[in-house]
Amino acid sequence: MKDRKEFKQGRRTALRASLALGAAAAALPAAPAMAQRGRTLERAPLGATAEEKRVLSVLDDVYRNHRYLSVPEEDGRLLRLLADSAGAKQVVEVGTSTGYSGLWLLLALARTGGRLTTYEVDRGRHDMARHNFERAGLLGHATLVLGDAHAEVTKLKGPLDLVFLDADKEGYPDYLQKLAPLVRPGGLIVAHNMASPPPDPRYVEAVTTNPAYDTVFLNMHAAGVGVTLKKR
Numbered sequence: 001m002k003d004r005k006e007f008k009q010g011r012r013t014a015l016r017a018s019l020a021l022g023a024a025a026a027a028l029p030a031a032p033a034m035a036q037r038g039r040t041l042e043r044a045p046l047g048a049t050a051e052e053k054r055v056l057s058v059l060d061d062v063y064r065n066h067r068y069l070s071v072p073e074e075d076g077r078l079l080r081l082l083a084d085s086a087g088a089k090q091v092v093e094v095g096t097s098t099g100y101s102g103l104w105l106l107l108a109l110a111r112t113g114g115r116l117t118t119y120e121v122d123r124g125r126h127d128m129a130r131h132n133f134e135r136a137g138l139l140g141h142a143t144l145v146l147g148d149a150h151a152e153v154t155k156l157k158g159p160l161d162l163v164f165l166d167a168d169k170e171g172y173p174d175y176l177q178k179l180a181p182l183v184r185p186g187g188l189i190v191a192h193n194m195a196s197p198p199p200d201p202r203y204v205e206a207v208t209t210n211p212a213y214d215t216v217f218l219n220m221h222a223a224g225v226g227v228t229l230k231k232r
């Protein structure tokens, strides 16, 4: 009997505390950038220089008006962060589309003095990406290749610092087989759509069971990104 009373009292206290917290949250000033980004604490990316501001405004325009199956903004920012922190000089992207993820990578490569080679099979999207890189002032850091990446990547030479896979999903095992040998020890293989659409299990198996790699999966609440370190 006593237990039941204490339990009821405890529930009432918890309810009062949660109502108080709700009221306090409602009293906070509105934070539009945070609200836009859902449950995360991130805010909109901020340009520190005129060049960065220009690229960010092109990115915004591409995302709003010209995207085609592009990565979400949070994955684009992750790509930039990975490429910049790795000091990447040679980056390969499979699946250019209209250049949204490429622009994020180029933002890093403009700082590291590096180069992006990106592959697209569709001429319209390839041309649009070129236009987007140009108006962002970053075309000088990019090589855009039009064609089937399964054949085209065999012409590449290493060492590569970072590879980003974002084309035909069932093609990832083949891209991994062809590109991983070119990735330098300590380099990264980043794969998009590890949560949605469901990834090719052969790719997941290849990057999670080989002791030469260490793989983590990020942003899995959205499309999902696999980040694989090719160990030194």
Ligand SMILES: C[S@@+](CC[C@H](N)C(=O)[O-])C[C@H]1O[C@@H](n2cnc3c(N)ncnc32)[C@H](O)[C@@H]1O
Binding pocket: 068, 069, 070, 071, 094, 095, 096, 097, 098, 099, 100, 101, 102, 119, 120, 121, 122, 125, 147, 148, 149, 150, 166, 167, 168, 171
């Ligand atoms: C998901 S979209 C890429 C999105 C891009 N990474 C972005 O975030 O802006 C995939 C692209 O890969 C291209 N693609 C599919 N198979 C390909 C192949 N075998 N070779 C080259 N590109 C291919 C498609 O035409 C499509 O534009």
